Amino acid sequence: MTTAQQRLHHALDALDRTARPGPAVGGCEHCYTAGQLAALAGPPALVPNGLLHSVAAKSPDHWTDFPTLYRRLAPRILRQLTTGTLAVDGPLVADRLVAAGWPDWHRAELVREVLDAWWPAALADPGADAAEVLGTLAVATGTVTPWLRTWAETPTATANRHLADTLDRWLAYGELPDLRLGFHRDLPVGPEVAAWITGLPPHRIGEDRRHWLELALRN
Template identity: 35%
Template sequence: MPRQPGPTDHRPTPPRPPSTAHRLDEALNGLSDTFRGMTAHPDEYNCPCHWGSAEELARLKTADVELDADLLRRTWEATDWTYRGSVLRRILPQLAAALVSGSAGTDLEGVGRAFAMSGWRAWPAEQTAAVEEFLHAWWTHTLTTPAPTVPAHQLLVLTAEATGTMAPWLTAWEATPTPEATRHLAEAIDHWDHDLLADRLPWSTWEDEEEWYAELTTWLVRHAPARLRAHGAPEDLLHRVRLLGLTGPARWEDPHMPDHRY
């Protein structure tokens, strides 16, 4: 005789984890809440001839006033602020929203350096946590989105420069074996291989370039082939990854070495 359902057979369905888009929205809201009311330091100054007017500087010293796109860009691009942390905290919610929407421009390594120069890791714990969550939420969303506004290979530059390390971002990429993340990996190799096969990092960095080059190529050689092959990547792409594991004549004389001008 069939068993009659008991009271425990109708347990509520566990809630689904939030989507990566929801997490990113929450992270942006977290930045707005955490940095609301922030201003540039009262004694901050920048040259009117090279940066902007006294009126524009006054806007940075006024909390929660939206900046126009040009002023926002000039503010994060400037490297000669005396109180860099205060300046970045002032513009951070608006800058983060512009970055995610793609309206902040393409100099993502410059943005990453602006984060690094601000000393954000030494800020109060709540502020540091809000920045960390934003970067990780944006990275996770990018890896799992078919056509992100900012490509993964560009965002890696920003996150690595902002945090001074590639390790957590490469680890997260490896731990996201979805078709979208794998497609982003293939696209990254297409953009990077010319530089990597010439033994140089594909972007300028203030970190140890040789160390980062070795870390990135080692990760690609170890992780990428099986993943790309499982998703039907073309042989040409697999050969380019294989060549990263070779050095000297073994690489240069390999019949699959691309015919680039290095």
């Protein structure tokens, strides 16, 4: 296990220790049975994965007290999200975290530490989807700046491979220079990302990609 992965696991363990049963959960009775709503009020560790994934994705208007419910389930949602076992898109989870007002939660610093730890762990993981992780983190925090800074400061072979793959995706889909991140593509970051990429040392992305990038930015 790398140092980055260890940091992430420690952060997840710390957040796990905040998990507690909660008050009765009021929600859409067309979507959830009485038994499922009762399970959501119990220990978060006992909520079945299928139910957890459903709640992770459902819009806030399905719940009487969405922020409280999402805060209670966040330790499990974030553990599965950051370890690749959550059957919900990361940027959608980010939308839900924002809707639940996570920066105002009690012990919000533990959520922040999970997010901060996830990015270097993803950059060190050859199997990670760096583009999706970046979009998730940017939406959850409302900014792409610190995540780009960390990427620039991580000139490893794996981080560079992620950079090449992400840039290839953005170029293939014509997303630059008007890149927008998020499940609903509602976080405009194109100019900042374009300036960041062009400011990287040439070897980080290679001459061919730099050529195609320059063409994309001229259009």
